[in-house]
Amino acid sequence: MPQTPEPGSPESAHEEQRWLDSREVAELWPVREEWVPGAAGRAEVRVRRHGGESRGTYGAAPTFYSYHPEDVRRAATAIAEGRVDIPSVWRTDTPDGRRAEYWSRFRFRLSCTVALTLVLCILGLAVYTVVS
Template identity: 75%
Template sequence: MPNTPDPEGPDSPQEEEPWLDSREVAALWPVREDWLRGAAGRADVRIRQFGGESRGTYGAAPTYYHYHPGDVRRAAAAIAEGRVDIPSVWRTDTPDGRRAEYWSRFRFRLTCAVMLALFLLLLGLAVYDMVS
């Protein structure tokens, strides 16, 4: 059993430092933001989860994660020293990680461009149909 308190339990009086969100942790760790939860699990970092409630037919609310600041600082040193085994695809400081990030962004931008082109084509056809 780990020697860490329950992440859902109340904070002790001396623990008044706010928990860090994903962007703040991504700035401290050389890990892609998509894989922060996995890296935090490997480094024994306490995580609080907010949101994610069911909206019935409309899916679920967005889920947000906050990380314990002391655990994040401890894990940052461990990650930098290589004591935490993180796959190279998850990292931002490896060629595999940079390549995965590049292709992920490329696919997103290509999808947006195709959807915009399709929208403009349909809009043009609708205007052409109205004019003729």
């Protein structure tokens, strides 16, 4: 695997490129978007982390990641050639990954349907109470 610079190494101003977000990286790699940070760590891609600071009792702020474009291109080749070990459920090109994606979407849609049904029942009950 080619040597990559240290994650904290600065780049000169004229070499600075726009870093990619998780969605753009997921389009280049056969990896589900929520697993891109883990796959980037396994592929030795430089990552910038934004947010995630503590909010005390209220948990933490959302964390966003940016990925170095050259490292992403290098890792795309390594992932395609199978030189990076990525679990099959993280990938979009395996039956396990497609099954996991299906069930996560199914659970999301089911929970939205249940929530909408609950809201409509509450509204119907409120209207019935006011009218009668």
